[in-house]
Amino acid sequence: MFSSISELPEVQFDVITLWHVLEHVPNYLETLDQLIQKLKPGGQIILALPNYKSYDAHIYGTHWAAYDVPRHLWHFSSDYMDHLPSTWGLDNLGHKHLWMDAFYIAVLSEQYAQNKWSWIKGFMGGLHSHIYGRRTGQYSTMVYTWKHKTPN
Numbered sequence: 001m002f003s004s005i006s007e008l009p010e011v012q013f014d015v016i017t018l019w020h021v022l023e024h025v026p027n028y029l030e031t032l033d034q035l036i037q038k039l040k041p042g043g044q045i046i047l048a049l050p051n052y053k054s055y056d057a058h059i060y061g062t063h064w065a066a067y068d069v070p071r072h073l074w075h076f077s078s079d080y081m082d083h084l085p086s087t088w089g090l091d092n093l094g095h096k097h098l099w100m101d102a103f104y105i106a107v108l109s110e111q112y113a114q115n116k117w118s119w120i121k122g123f124m125g126g127l128h129s130h131i132y133g134r135r136t137g138q139y140s141t142m143v144y145t146w147k148h149k150t151p152n
Contacts, residue, residue: 013038064109078138
């Protein structure tokens, strides 16, 4: 087990995934920089993150489970994350959504708000969030894929 990226062996990776990790990291830009240096040419980095511009973030406000303060140090949007790979000269392969996360986050948000029938209300909140996401592209959780350019 390693406690920091600097402890990793001097190897490069084909794929690096951060599944709901980046929002917990104190200096996410430095962390991304270190990880991208560990990517092979043509390698990919895949990040799953809650999207603070989603319907459920708007509806639940301070009770939105994905704000999860103080454990979530940062909050990201697809607009920001779609432009961020250019910082390192990476290709942005686009983003997708995790449609089931809307239900999970909505149920947790209902529980945080101490609402009766949190499972039913959460299901409905997740459904509305998914419908809103289909219309706007602002889903509850987004998965971004960036690719390290292959040298010519």
